[in-house]
Amino acid sequence: MTRAGEEPAQAEVAMMPEPAEAPVALFILGHAGTGKSWLTHRFVARQHDLGRAWCVLDKDVVSEVWTGPLLSAHGQDPNDRDSPFFKEVARDLGYLSTLRVGRDQVEHGTSVVFPGPWSRELASGDIFSPEALGLPPQTRLRHVWLELSLDIRKQRITDRGDPRDRWKLDHWDEYVSALKRPKAVDDRRIEVLDAALPTDDQLAFLEQLLNEQ
Numbered sequence: 001m002t003r004a005g006e007e008p009a010q011a012e013v014a015m016m017p018e019p020a021e022a023p024v025a026l027f028i029l030g031h032a033g034t035g036k037s038w039l040t041h042r043f044v045a046r047q048h049d050l051g052r053a054w055c056v057l058d059k060d061v062v063s064e065v066w067t068g069p070l071l072s073a074h075g076q077d078p079n080d081r082d083s084p085f086f087k088e089v090a091r092d093l094g095y096l097s098t099l100r101v102g103r104d105q106v107e108h109g110t111s112v113v114f115p116g117p118w119s120r121e122l123a124s125g126d127i128f129s130p131e132a133l134g135l136p137p138q139t140r141l142r143h144v145w146l147e148l149s150l151d152i153r154k155q156r157i158t159d160r161g162d163p164r165d166r167w168k169l170d171h172w173d174e175y176v177s178a179l180k181r182p183k184a185v186d187d188r189r190i191e192v193l194d195a196a197l198p199t200d201d202q203l204a205f206l207e208q209l210l211n212e213q
Contacts, residue, residue, distance in 0.1 A: 022138040024111040024210060025102065027127060029118055030146030031179055032168060033153030035195045036115035039146065042199055043206050044113060055105045059116045060164075062101060063094030079163040082175070095121070099134050106136050122182040128189070142209050145185045148195040150176065 028036045028043075040056055047054040067090050068078035080086045095118070102112045118127055126132035130139040154172065157165050168175045184190045193205050 022140050023106045023109055024140045024142055025106065025130070025133075025135055026111070026113040026142045026144070026206070026210070027118060028113060028115040028144055028146065029122070029182075029190070030148075030195070031117065031153065032165065033156040034146035034148045035156070036146060039195070039202055039206075040113050040115040043203060046203050047111075053110045055102075055110050055112045057098050057102050057105070057112050057114055059094050059098045059114070062098045063090075067094060079166060081164045082167040092120070096134075103135050106139050119182070122184055125184075127184075142212075143184075143190045144206065144209060145182070145190050145192050146195040147192055152196070 026043075028040050030036050037058060037060075040058070044054045044056050067081075070090055070093075071080055071086065072078045074085070074089065076083070076085055095116075098114065098116075102114065105112050121127040121133070124132075127143065128141065130137050130141060154169075157168060182190070185192060191205075191209060193202060195202070197205075
């Protein structure tokens with residue numbers, strides 16, 4: 001319906017909603033024990049309190065139902081997450097499954113947070129390209145790297161009692177010696193967040209990251 005004294009074309013323009021901002025894919029990165037999942041759930045709870053639609057897609061959760069049975073079917077330890085066999089046969093399937101579910105969320109306008117190491121995607125540079133990740137091209141990518149002292153990380157890994165961490169703890173020196181800070185972090189293409197900061201400070205850091213152009 002046209003208001004009095006208003007041309008039809010003007011009325012249509014006035015009634016059009018503001019274009020929605022493209023959904024975000026937030027990658028919360030870091031080594032084991034830095035608090036990626038812990039921060040993810042507090043971040044999403046805060047976003048929901050603010051009336052914003054966010055989805056959590058944790059690679060470990062997305063793939064845990066089938067990863068153990070897949071390893072067992074090949075005569076491997078179902079809790080293995082560190083061996084060459086796991087990395088060759090199962091690792092990429094878990095990440096690809098997570099991204100495939102994420103694509104549907106983003107296409108429907110829901111922002112997604114992906115906690116995890118994402119080490120291969122970091123090394124290849126794919127993590128900076130929505131297309132390389134299989135996400136819609138309009139996806140706004142954001143990345144943060146969590147850092148925490150090694151002693152605290154080991155204590156957290158021990159305390160959570162996850163059998164999937166058994167190899168890390170049994171071969172701690174070997175595991176730690178293989179850890180590398182990603183080049184993209186050293187190059188400052190990815191922001192670093194001190195995971196020892198109070199929760200509110202960490203959440204404020206993420207909020208600022210989301211608002212960057």
